[in-house]
């Protein structure tokens with residue numbers, strides 16, 4: 001076995017080992033850190049007799065996850081569906097409004113500052129109003145989540161469309177391309193990175209919106225589950241649901257990132 | 271507003287037309303929308319529990335300002351405290367991360383991961399730990415506002431031009447000198463960009479904290495009034511929240527403006543959000 | 544200039560540099576280069592892009608370690624950066640938030656010398672490079688040529704004995720570049736320092752330098768070591784001199800030969816010219 005390794009002790013061998021360690025370090029180190037934190041947590045909780053109401057051990061949480069898995073999946077489904085619906089609505093409406101803003105100067109001047117204003121104010125405060133308007137069901141949560149994730153899409157997309165290289169647009173005009181064609185062939189691909197960075201923010205905002213909606217209005221969903229478990233001091237349940245929610249959040253974000261990769265490749269790997 | 275200029279493009283030559291376009295048009299639009307809201311509420315006889323007219327919101331603000339102000343103060347102090355703690359903590363951790371390669375490689379992926387998960391969902395956990403009170407709102411706010419500040423600051427701290435760093439090395443500058451004289455000033459615009467995101471996050475954290483701890487503050491007023499069907503009060507509280515949010519954002523924006531002016535015209539990033 | 548009487552300032556003895564040594568991606572940037580620069584001599588280095596000129600300069604400045612060979616500056620082997628060596632880059636690398644004057648004083652701050660003692664000298668330098676009245680302007684208010692002048696002053700303020708310049712004027716337009724050359728000729732009348740000056744312009748090299756080294760394509764070795772015979776003070780008018788143009792033509796040929804040598808048999812001349820132009 002040792003024959004396969006570069007001779008230890010010889011400077012080249014040591015160098016080679018050092019190099020391969022350096023290459024995998026960025027992958028290994030975070031995993032090692034995570035493991036160390038979990039181990040420390042487990043040890044501290046057991047040794048210091050921290051009550052599990054305050055801080056359940058990682059093994060408690062894992063056990064809870066295993067037992068409650070069907071329940072968690074059940075709760076994750078409405079949360080995921082609401083989030084996806086809200087995101088889709090925000091994406092379509094946001095891009096639509098961004099196009100309108102890009103092509104109409106008066107509308108742009110009128111609407112854009114108001115959009116920025118709305119981007120800055122704490123929109124979450126409006127959550128209870130959506131409940132008043134749309135009741136305690138899923139429509140209120142979807143509408144609220146769409147409402148808060150809509151603004152990042154409009155603003156990034158509008159910026160992306162406006163940031164198109166003016167020389168290329170001039171080239172299109174010199175080729176007598178129609179507005180629509182130059183939008184399709186130039187503005188849209190130019191704006192893709194900006195649009196997708198808006199989408200990524202929007203997806204995280206949509207999850208946040210749905211969770212807040214579930215906090216204040218719901219009888220189902222992971223947000224509701226977390227709040228209920230918290231109020232019953234079933235802290236391990238809270239953690240299990242948080243893990244599930246994190247997985248959901250990362251998966252949804254990953255879906256957007258993957259879509260971006262696909263679209264960019266379709267447009268020739270920009 | 272740099273973004274607006276970028277979008278609306280040229281013709282800076284007509285200052286009067288510009289002011290009209292950039293200030294009066296959006297304000298006029300907002301005024302028209304509010305007027306329309308008032309007229310529609312009156313002519314269509316919309317039930318005030320669904321949508322009270324602006325005049326009703328104004329009445330609430332005028333008649334109950336003492337109570338509202340009482341509830342505004344805790345929200346304001348929670349927001350400021352949350353923002354200050356998040357900023358100090360965020361910048362400090364970013365400095366630690368960028369000063370050690372090992373720390374960076376060990377912790378940065380986790381921090382980026384944390385950016386992606388809905389941290390607001392941890393709010394009930396903080397109630398378990400800290401009980402229902404102002405501390406919980408502040409901690410929730412710090413917790414969600416701190417990540418964007420770390421990421422932005424860390425990006426800024428490694429953004430100094432490599433040639434400038436080489437110049438410093440050729441002058442035999444110490445790491446501390448390089449940090450103080452070059453890295454930190456270069457990072458300032460990024461720090462402000464992070465703090466601007468942080469300010470909006472702090473407001474979300476404080477409001478959600480008050481929603482679910484239900485002790486005091488504007489978030490509590492909103493939940494309470496919404497439960498009682500007093501929608502005009504909800505809207506009045508929202509107006510006050512907007513004032514706090516914009517006020518804080520304005521202070522950061524102003525500080526940023528001064529710093530960027532000091533920084534000179536070559537500020538590496540700019541923008542509203 | 545009778546070079547051999549003066550003590551050597553820079554001794555480069557069989558120096559090589561291999562980036563990422565030992566890996567599959569190893570790049571030998573400089574290969575057993577040797578030359579000696581006496582004190583006070585201005586040496587220009589010419590060579591095709593990517594041949595390792597910057598690498599060589601960074602090694603002399605102590606900013607890159609040598610892979611093998613010996614590198615001695617002012618009698619001491621190089622182990623790291625030294626304050627007796629000043630470096631100038633293609634980019635002026637000014638700090639955008641500091642005024643021209645404060646940028647010039649930046650090394651004084653770093654070296655913890657007295658600002659008050661150097662303020663007059665800094666103003667003096669700025670005046671000499673034609674920037675009086677611009678002391679309190681910040682980089683974004685200055686033109687590219689003005690910024691590079693500030694960078695020159697910044698290098699001169701702490702009075703290093705050796706100057707290393709890596710294509711300091713190649714980002715400038717042709718007219719500013721001529722002005723900078725003239726300025727450097729002027730400054731050289733007062734500050735006689737040892738200098739290594741990397742450039743892509745043959746005429747600039749011959750105009751400014753006492754001696755021109757020509758390097759080959761990577762890994763760089765020296766194929767020509769030419770002493771420029773013109774006495775100082777020189778002026779831009781030298782460019783019309785017949786001998787000047789002869790020297791330039793000779794150097795151009797040597798650079799093209801250098802290409803041919805490391806690229807196997809001599810193919811069509813046009814391709815080689817084309818590569819030289821890149």
Ligand SMILES: Nc1ncnc2c1ncn2[C@@H]1O[C@H](COP(=O)(O)OP(=O)(O)OP(=O)(O)O)[C@@H](O)[C@H]1O
Nearest residue numbers: 562563570572591592593594595596597598599761
């Ligand atoms: N840090 C590095 N790591 C790996 N390779 C490098 C590094 N720096 C330079 N090289 C390689 O070394 C070679 C020489 O680079 P160098 O910058 O010294 O060339 P140069 O002669 O200054 O080129 P130019 O005229 O374009 O400035 C190049 O092939 C380059 O790719």
Ligand SMILES: [Mg+2]
Nearest residue numbers: 596597598709
């Ligand atoms: Mg170079």
